[in-house]
Amino acid sequence: MIVSCSKKQDKILPEAKNLVESVYSSVTIQPDGLYEVFAIVSGILDKNLKTEGDLISINEPLIKIINNAPILNTQNAKLALELAENNYSGSAAILEGIQNEINTAILKYKNDSINFFRQQNLWNQQIGSKTDYDTKKLNYQLSFNNLSLLQNKYNNTKNALETALKQAQNNYQTSLINTKDFTITSKVNGKVYALYKEPGEIVTIQEPLASIGSSTSFIIELLVDEVDIVRISKNQEVIITLEAYNGEVFTGNISKIYPKKDERNQTFKVEAVFDNPPKVLYPGLSGEANIIIAKKDHVLTIPKEYLMEGNKVKTDDGIIGISTGLQNMEYVEVLSGITKNTYIYKAKND
Template identity: 35%
Template sequence: MMMLLGSIQYGSRIGRWSPFLIVALSACTEERVTTRPKEGAITESVYASGVVKALDQYVVHSQVNGILLMAYVTEGDTVEAGDPLFLIDDRSSSLASRKAEVNLAFLEKNASSNSPVLAQLRASVTRARESLENDSALYAKQMRLWEKQIGSENDLEQRRLAYTTSRANYEAALEAYAESRDRLRTELSLARSDLELSKVAEDDRTVRSWIDGVVYDVSIEKGELATTQRALAVLGSAEDFLLELNVDEYDIVRIAPGQRVLVTMDSYRGQVMEAIVTKVDPLMDERSRTFSVEAVFLKPPSRLYPNLTAEANIVIRSRQEALLLPANYVTIDDRVILASGDSVALEIGLRDLEMVEVISGIDASTVVVLP
């Protein structure tokens, strides 16, 4: 009975521990995924998405508010700088221009040498001068009589007072004439300036092209309201295009003009085109937290259109002969696990999405284990 129990107990132990033994045996027989560093080329780049834009592309706006009377262009039209694009019915500027013309004509008449206003003032000067001459002669005559003791002192005083009054009146008439003449000249000059400004405002009714190029879009129709905030059209170069790329703020400090760009586009699938960075906008877009970077194609494709989407890799550094290791074998703290189970710290050089460059820590003969 005791032997039977012992057998049962022994058998129960075997049954209880056998699963762990099976797992251990299978773990020992499982093959680990390993690799060795290999020589190869690597390119470190910054990803950017963007769109194609025509050179000098801009959105056309009106300088005045009003109803669109005429659209002189349609999509696809070729234009030159200064060509009219749209005519806006801005009645306020038209009225202001006519008012300025009437005011200028009125002031030109009043400021002319034979104007009624100045003629009347000159007549006042003439009368004052004649009165002064007469009173001056009478005063001088009375002075001579007084020296001969002829006449009374009261007569002399009356003549002197008349002379003094006439002289003051003459000087006042001269001053009034000069002041009115100068004021009218100033008002005339201001009226001419007002007319020029009103004509400029009236000229703003005609929206003109700033560039030689192509009309890519017209977004308003005759009879609709044009405002200074509403886009009327999109114009740009007919032949020259650029890439407007968006680079994350994390990477922008690594971007500079002159860097090579590898570009792919949905419109040209399977093709990789080269471009070069020409401009880095120093102001970040606060909403997207990105910077605008411009690049131009070294060999542009045969046909391009504004707003075509593009993806780009801006080349930061590249090396043709480097010791490379798949990035998934390297831990977040830049270490690798050896076949022995030990971990080794690496000095990492260039990186791309798949590979890293090993500067030191292991060599081409080192076997590393996938963590």
């Protein structure tokens, strides 16, 4: 019993090792350029022109929607455009009627002008009555004012008709675009990964209809804890394992860091790309990754379980403080405080 109670505590010497410090992250595989397809008009889904798994080219039709209201709006817009064109330059042109009035007013103005200046010459010679002079002067002024009003009316009407014509043209073009929006096309060359609606279902602008992304290029989505994100930078090496490829290790590097934190899980999204991707990948494949923060060769290390209070170790000379450097899940680098010849003891568990 005495021998058992006096059993020596575990003691070791520090060892020189190659040390790698990394940050752990969960992994999800997603196609590059993956996006959800939305309609910009509401209606009824008439037909899915592709099935899930089909390849699709940019601008190739994907989904057709039915809605009669925009078609009727287009017809009404076309009728309004024809009316505006006819009012402006057609056989029933409003401007032509005003121009005829102006031509008549010009003739009357010339006639009243001749009569007035003739009567004025006579009056200057004190020939004729004051009443005749005043009457012809009034007729002359009225003719002038009427001609000016008609000319202003012509210009204002012309501007109004031009504006109405342009508005009708714009409305018609807009209505044509709206009818084209009932056939939804792909924005990328890729693959149809999901279709969320079946023919006959109601389509709204708030709900996604499909999911499309690259068929050949995949990205690695990583969720990094907020306490580690400040140590992550672009081009850092990433070691990846996927559940679908049990035991196989892949490498990649950080390509993008999203600056906004997800408040729901207190993580930041980071993207990486494979150096040599697996031959077969599917959206949503999961796994784990270690982002390499730093590497050092042949450094003095001790097991983490021999540390006390974060930066102290128990030696033959008592408890000593040490300076630490890199660390991983098992080992920590010793910068100063002990040497490779210093025995350290495993801390007792109370």
